[in-house]
Amino acid sequence: MMVIIINSRYMHSRISVFRLCFLFFCFIIFASSAFARLQSEVEAFRLRPVPDSIFTLMQGRSYPQGCMVKRSDLRYVEVLHYDAQGRVKRGELVCHRSIAADLVSIFRELYKARYPIESMRLIDRYGADDERSMTANNTSAFNYRHIAGTSRLSNHSWGRAIDVNPLYNPLVARGGTVVQPRAGRRWANRSQKSPYRIVQGDLLYRLFRQHGFSWGGSWKKRKDYQHFEK
Numbered sequence: 001m002m003v004i005i006i007n008s009r010y011m012h013s014r015i016s017v018f019r020l021c022f023l024f025f026c027f028i029i030f031a032s033s034a035f036a037r038l039q040s041e042v043e044a045f046r047l048r049p050v051p052d053s054i055f056t057l058m059q060g061r062s063y064p065q066g067c068m069v070k071r072s073d074l075r076y077v078e079v080l081h082y083d084a085q086g087r088v089k090r091g092e093l094v095c096h097r098s099i100a101a102d103l104v105s106i107f108r109e110l111y112k113a114r115y116p117i118e119s120m121r122l123i124d125r126y127g128a129d130d131e132r133s134m135t136a137n138n139t140s141a142f143n144y145r146h147i148a149g150t151s152r153l154s155n156h157s158w159g160r161a162i163d164v165n166p167l168y169n170p171l172v173a174r175g176g177t178v179v180q181p182r183a184g185r186r187w188a189n190r191s192q193k194s195p196y197r198i199v200q201g202d203l204l205y206r207l208f209r210q211h212g213f214s215w216g217g218s219w220k221k222r223k224d225y226q227h228f229e230k
């Protein structure tokens, strides 16, 4: 089609065959590099069983001794995401196999829309310390741990929950006296704007809801604005 357009536009002109060949050559180079980029982007979104090197990293951290979740029930998910400065970053998550395909699909859509996510590294890279990971505004999923202040296992323990941009979407409990992470107190006030703020009805919210997740920001007693679970 490009050739037809070029031909019709320049048929009666005195542009040399050499110039046409050069233009065609440029078009081929452009098209093939665009295709290669698309191909590498498609391959960057994937899920697979937890590799040995990652499972070693998880030992004694997000996967402590006595962990009741089988390694074979977990998946290692890799995606691309944009941050608020428009930089493309590689993201990684460990989650339950039942939601791995959902997460790949959701984060592919978010990437297409350039939805900003600041960081998505395994919580093990923060010593499986939730407060540290949240303070770094790090998005994460699997972490075998109790709900803070209780003896109940969190849904993160089964890898069926994910916290997104947690610093700007903190957990707010006990009438606002408890905010996690502590550094996120400013954003407990939900009218405080930030590029990472999750709002009911925004793209992130809609995608998670479409995939059957519930949002902690809709909970009655405590509000966990970073949290989606299935």
Ligand SMILES: [Zn+2]
Residues within 6 Å of the ligand: 156, 161, 162, 163, 224, 226, 227, 228
């Ligand atoms: Zn959570």
